[in-house]
Amino acid sequence: MNYFSEELDIEAGLKLSRLRIVLVGTSHPGNIGAAARAMKVMGLDQLHLVNPVRFPAMEATARAVGASDLLDGAEVHSELEQSIEGCSLVYGTTARNRQINWPILSPRDAALEIAQTETPVAIVFGREQAGLSNSELDLCQRSICIPTQSQFKSLNLSQAVQIMAYELRMAHLSSESQKQSSIGQEKDPLATASETQLLRTHLLAVMALVGYYDPSYPKLLERRIGRYLNSTNLRHSEVQIVRGFLAAIEQRLGSSAL
Amino acid sequence: MNYFSEELDIEAGLKLSRLRIVLVGTSHPGNIGAAARAMKVMGLDQLHLVNPVRFPAMEATARAVGASDLLDGAEVHSELEQSIEGCSLVYGTTARNRQINWPILSPRDAALEIAQTETPVAIVFGREQAGLSNSELDLCQRSICIPTQSQFKSLNLSQAVQIMAYELRMAHLSSESQKQSSIGQEKDPLATASETQLLRTHLLAVMALVGYYDPSYPKLLERRIGRYLNSTNLRHSEVQIVRGFLAAIEQRLGSSAL
Structure with missing residues (x-):
């Protein structure tokens, strides 16, 4: 199974650095650190923060463990528009029962779609309690909803980032291994x-x-x-x-x- | 897409309560709380702890947020054998480069395999630093390895539980929707x-x-x-x-x- 390969050329082939994780209005700096670690472990490294309540912060660094380089390199913005500049596709994450009129994708379908592209893509995560506002969602072309049980939907922000980063890695590994195996096909x-x-x-x-x-x-x-x-x-x-x-x-x- | 359905009969059809998450020798009680929340949000509710360093603990309850019922119901054991009693299949999670001679599955393949069964199944997670010992892995019939980037494999314990719980939910939702759409198959x-x-x-x-x-x-x-x-x-x-x-x-x- 290809995703266990440690070959660096596969790692390089993933080109995950074009994928941007944007955290909007995060309340708890610990969640920013945990999100950075969740990203790095899956090979993502572009972290953007829009109006974090407190950053930099000790809790962020503590929870990042070996991923503090992502915190050091994080770009902090005052407007969501700035954080998604240059991205050809912007995905907003949302709770399932929001009233919206554009397609909602699962993390898996979104990741498969993203793996087919080669340009910068942003995935935007909202506040711990309130998520993204309607005007923020209007800046996104697509919505992603992570399936949860209907009686308890309290998914931690860094866990949501982890699931999305995992799906992005899986989709890119599978696309990369298809490319390698289809050489000469x-x-x-x-x-x-x-x-x-x-x-x-x-x-x-x-x-x-x-x-x-x-x-x-x-x-x-x-x-x-x-x-x-x-x-x-x-x-x-x-x-x-x-x-x-x-x-x-x-x-x-x-x-x-x- | 079926996983956005809120129908309770689908939820009931998932039968996720036969799936047991076993945490062995967890050092940080906060990780136990975060794991409980990660489980509950995906519909899992059977938490077993083997020799936790400190439990119950305030940090566990704080990180569990609305999932403290899983902590209250958690069974604490002194031996791994006790925690997997009655399980027909036991999966051990492991870092990728361990020397083993049985098949290593991705979380996705393992979840698909588990979704085909109907009997109690345990998924065992090791210590934050050292993972599972060889003698603990010997008690597992299968290994699961979560793909990470080769240069930074530091996946937090509760994040590993989150990815596995998410894959289990996805596999069971897909299996449930297949059942509903194709009787006879x-x-x-x-x-x-x-x-x-x-x-x-x-x-x-x-x-x-x-x-x-x-x-x-x-x-x-x-x-x-x-x-x-x-x-x-x-x-x-x-x-x-x-x-x-x-x-x-x-x-x-x-x-x-x-």
């Missing part, structure tokens, strides 16, 4: 319908050859295999691998199934 | 991560047995097969079909590949 087109059909015939013949059949439901097996092969986007090379394997089985058994 | 769930892993191992072993390898690129074949199996949503029944086929090949050849 242009030379490996999807299998044609007739290739898939020949594979199905060959597979069933070898299954019969080795005596693998559910004798009571032969048709069920055929149907399942047909359905599976059609539902997956087999590539030309993958069909070749499976057919090569089937041919090797036949050779070992000294008889041809077809 | 419950009999054929998606293959678990470990089923897919076992299939991969079995397949490669039989390929070696029949002498099917691209001798110049053995690793390439392994990688291609791993990628293919992970990219398709294999169902439990499909894994069984392929493994039955592989077993039939072995039987015909009169030798076992594994």
Whole structure:
């Protein structure tokens, strides 16, 4: 699984530095420190603060642990507009039952969308108690809502940042590993319908050859295999691998199934 | 999107109360409180503590905010064995570079696997600095590793609990909405991560047995097969079909590949 790779070139490929976390009107400096740590652990490093109640502050530094460099580098603004300057996409986080008329995304869907882009993006988090105001949300093109249980929605600010930073990392790792594995995939087109059909015939013949059949439901097996092969986007090379394997089985058994 | 629904019957359908969060040897009571809040906001409510350094404690209650009921109901044990009693599956969380010889899952894969089960499950988190000991990990059947950046892995304990609780909620909401939208498919769930892993191992072993390898690129074949199996949503029944086929090949050849 690619996300356990420690290779620095993958880390570099993530380009998470174009992603900005903006905290608006944070009351507790401890939350700013915890948010910085939550960001850094997932590879984010651009922290923007809009009118923090108290910053810099000892509690922020204490909770940041090894992420105090993000606090040192944090940009402090008096207006939300300044903090999102230069961003091509701005996401506002919001509680679920707010009256709004634009699409609300889950953190996962938002992160997948963001991973498809390459320009600066801001994700804006509101005050601990009151969230973002309507006029602040008007500056965002999209809303993100983190699912919580309906009876207790009291998600801590730094925990919200942690979930979003985690989803951003997951989405970028997956997009990066797709990019790496699809190098040269242009030379490996999807299998044609007739290739898939020949594979199905060959597979069933070898299954019969080795005596693998559910004798009571032969048709069920055929149907399942047909359905599976059609539902997956087999590539030309993958069909070749499976057919090569089937041919090797036949050779070992000294008889041809077809 | 179903996870924004506030319907209580969906909430009830999640059955998250069978999921136990076990914190081992926690040093800072504040982290216990923050973990309780992280759990409750995602609908988890079974908190077990093994040898907490200090509990109950004011800092725990302060950080729990509205989740102090989880602290009141928390079971405190002197041995990890007691805390996981009655659990059919136990997951241990671990840093990525530990030497272990069983599968390491991402939080997402683990949550998807757990959402397929209906029995009590425990997820065990270690000490803030030292994690879980090897003998504690020996009591777990699976390991979970949260992906972090390679240069700064200092994930706060309650943040780790938050990510895991969030993934559990997402997986259960998605599984619940699948159940509601497709009656009959419950009999054929998606293959678990470990089923897919076992299939991969079995397949490669039989390929070696029949002498099917691209001798110049053995690793390439392994990688291609791993990628293919992970990219398709294999169902439990499909894994069984392929493994039955592989077993039939072995039987015909009169030798076992594994």
